[in-house]
Amino acid sequence: MLDVRRLRLLRELARRGTIAAVAEALSFSPSAVSQQLGVLEREAGLPLLERTGRRVRLTPAGQNLVRHAEAVLERLEQADADLAEARGGLAGALRIGAFPTASRAIVPAALVALARRHPGLEPMVCETDPAAVAHALRAGDLDVALVHAYDFVPAEREPGLTTEPLYGEAMYLAEPAAGPPGPPAAPGESGALGAPGAPAPDQDAVLRAHAGSPWITATPGTLCHAMTVRACQAAGFTPRVRHQVDEFATVLALVAAGQGVAVVPQLGVTGPADPSVHLTRLVMQRRTNLAFRSGAAAHPAVAAFGAALRAAVPPDLAGSRA
DSSP: OOOOOHHHHHHHHHOOOOHHHHHHHHOOOHHHEEEEEHHHHHHHHHHHHHEETTTEEEEEHHHHHHHHHHHHHHHHHHHHHHHHHOOOOOOEEEEEOOOHHHHHHHHHHHHHHHHHHHHEEEEEEEEEOOOHHHHHHHTTTTTTEEEEEETTBBOOOOOTTEEEEEEEEEEEEETTTTSSOOOOTTTTTTTSSSOOOOSSHHHHHHHHTTTTTTTEOOTTTTTHHHHHHHHHHHHTOOOEEEEEEHHHHHHHHHHHTTOEEEEGGGGOOSSOOOOTTEEEEEEEEEEEEEETTTTTTTTTTHEEEEHHHHHHHHHHTTOOOO
């Protein structure tokens, strides 16, 4: 009989590529992971792995077993959801991953509603970059998470995970008010978050106007950084990055100080209007989804958190659901 815990290790190895990465993610020693995978090979009765330098590659039999492991783990999630439903009354920890703008603008209201309806549930929020969410969910470090994708950085399908759409956001070019003039801002485009208005008709032209400007991007490795770089490259240039900052309030402060231009999402421009920052709405969007392990959609805690989130989405975002 194959051991489910060892199947999980094999699945993680297929995603991460090295035994060291699996060990770090699951808080095991590399030798313990190697030993357990060796036991799994003996249980299977044929080779599942072959080494190529420092990396380990799955044999065809190993790849096929991973596909079965995905199905087994999904059924276990469904079984856990059925048991939670049968117990009645939500209680215990719910580990939630969220990125900063959602953590500030949407998650708190959702947690208030969740506490009112399910006082025994203990939500635990951890700010997590969407690029790291898939591994954290599969490793069991998170139960549910908010993830986003940009038009220039589409979300890749992650085996073992399911996503449900939540909302979409407008994207803006933020530039110093005294900088090169772009198309006039539509009502609600500048300052406090309001009705987004119509996007600029020629996004590439808006971006190209700043081909020679210094840019402020998120840190490399984040989806937001990739979005800015790819959008500029699609417009025909590579941005000259001066500052790398992940917090949008700081980004806008740097723009106001004349330190460069940036692309920011709708939830990143909330707050009082700043006359020193000019915002031009772009055509592209950021879309946010709720992610969880496949088979967990019916889990009462996951379903309750999803319902609370949807109720907390501001009306101007709810009208553009992903």
